[in-house]
Amino acid sequence: xxxxxxxxxxxxxxxxxxxxxxxxxxxxxxxxxxxxxxxxxxxxxxxxxxxxxxxxxxxxxxxxxxxxxxxxxxxxxxxxxxxxxxxxxxxxxxxxxxxxxxxxxxxxxxxxxxxxxxxxxxxxxxxxxxxxxxxxxxxxxxxxxxxxxxxxxxxxxxxxxxxxxxxxxxxxxxxxxx
Numbered sequence: 001x002x003x004x005x006x007x008x009x010x011x012x013x014x015x016x017x018x019x020x021x022x023x024x025x026x027x028x029x030x031x032x033x034x035x036x037x038x039x040x041x042x043x044x045x046x047x048x049x050x051x052x053x054x055x056x057x058x059x060x061x062x063x064x065x066x067x068x069x070x071x072x073x074x075x076x077x078x079x080x081x082x083x084x085x086x087x088x089x090x091x092x093x094x095x096x097x098x099x100x101x102x103x104x105x106x107x108x109x110x111x112x113x114x115x116x117x118x119x120x121x122x123x124x125x126x127x128x129x130x131x132x133x134x135x136x137x138x139x140x141x142x143x144x145x146x147x148x149x150x151x152x153x154x155x156x157x158x159x160x161x162x163x164x165x166x167x168x169x170x171x172x173x174x175x176x177x178x
Contacts, residue, residue, distance in 0.1 A: 002114060003019070003114065003117070003156060004156075006154065007019070007118075007154050007156055008121050008122055010153045011028065011030055011122045011125065012030065012121075012122055012123075014029075014030065014033050015029070015036065015154065016028065016036060016039055016043065016152055016153055016154075017029075017153060017154035017156060018130045018138070018141065018144040018145075018148065018155045018156070019118075019155075019156040019158065020156070020158030020159075020161045021110060021115065022083050022108075022111060022115050022166075023083050023163045023164065023165055024129055024130070024137050024139075024164070024165060025129070025130035025137060025139070025140075025144055025161050026127035026129060027040055027043065027044060027127075027128060027129075027130045027144075027148070028040075028055070028125040028126065028127045029125065029126055030122065030123060030124070030125060030126075031052075031054045031098060031123070031124040031125055031126045032123055034097045037052070037097055037098065037126055038097070040052070040126060040128065043151045043152065044131070044132055044133055045132050045134075046128060046133050047133060048100065049100050049101065050100060051098060051099055051102055051104070051106065052098070052126040052127065052128045053085045053106045053107070053108055053127055053128070053166070054098070054107050054124050054126055054127070055107075055108055055110055055115070055124065055125045055126075055127045056107050056109055056124045057109065057116055057119035057120045059072050059076050059109060061107075062075070062088065062107055065090050065095060065098075065105055065107075065124075066090040066095070067088050067089070067090055067091075067107075068088075068089070071089065074088075075088065075107070075171060078169065080109070080111060082166075082167055083108060083166040083167065084108065084166055084167040084168075084169060085106045085107065085108040085168050085169070086106065086107055086108070086168075086169050086171050087106045087168065087169065087170045087171060087172075087177075088104060088106075088107065088171045089103055089104050089172060090105050098126070106168065108166055129165065130144045130148075131144075132147055135147065139160055139161055139162050140159075140160050141155050141156070141157040165178065
């Protein structure tokens with residue numbers, strides 16, 4: 001999947017977009033831009049206490065969020081055979097807009113090459129499902145447009161995407177939450 005430069009520009013300049021991720025359509029924005037993150041929460045009507053999964057291009061990127069070397073090593077010890085998001089403790093108070101008071105974040109490293117390339121160019125992206133809170137996730141770009149209209153800066157059509165959300169593992173306990 002090749003993403004256009006205009007999409008990359010939108011995301012690096014504080015906008016948000018609906019794109020197919022490695023699992024389902026997501027509404028994405030820069031995880032390092034607090035205003036962009038808040039825009040996604042507002043557009044989705046997302047509960048302010050609920051952190052978003054962050055897509056990253058490599059496990060090493062977690063260092064930027066204050067994740068310990070021990071927890072990075074734990075994440076790397078899991079097989080990458082299915083899309084998996086990992087909840088890890090973070091040690092940065094300035095990221096409260098991301099952790100929403102939990103002092104943890106969930107990270108996923110998408111395997112498809114196109115997603116990896118996008119993340120290399122944009123940096124970490126929050127990626128909640130493309131739907132308003134309480135509604136089913138969009139499976140087509142048309143259904144995403146029907147949800148969000150002009151509130152989203154860009155849409156990238158990946159056809160019908162009827163995947164399932166990623167597995168979710170709490171790295172501290174090793175417990176699979178979904």
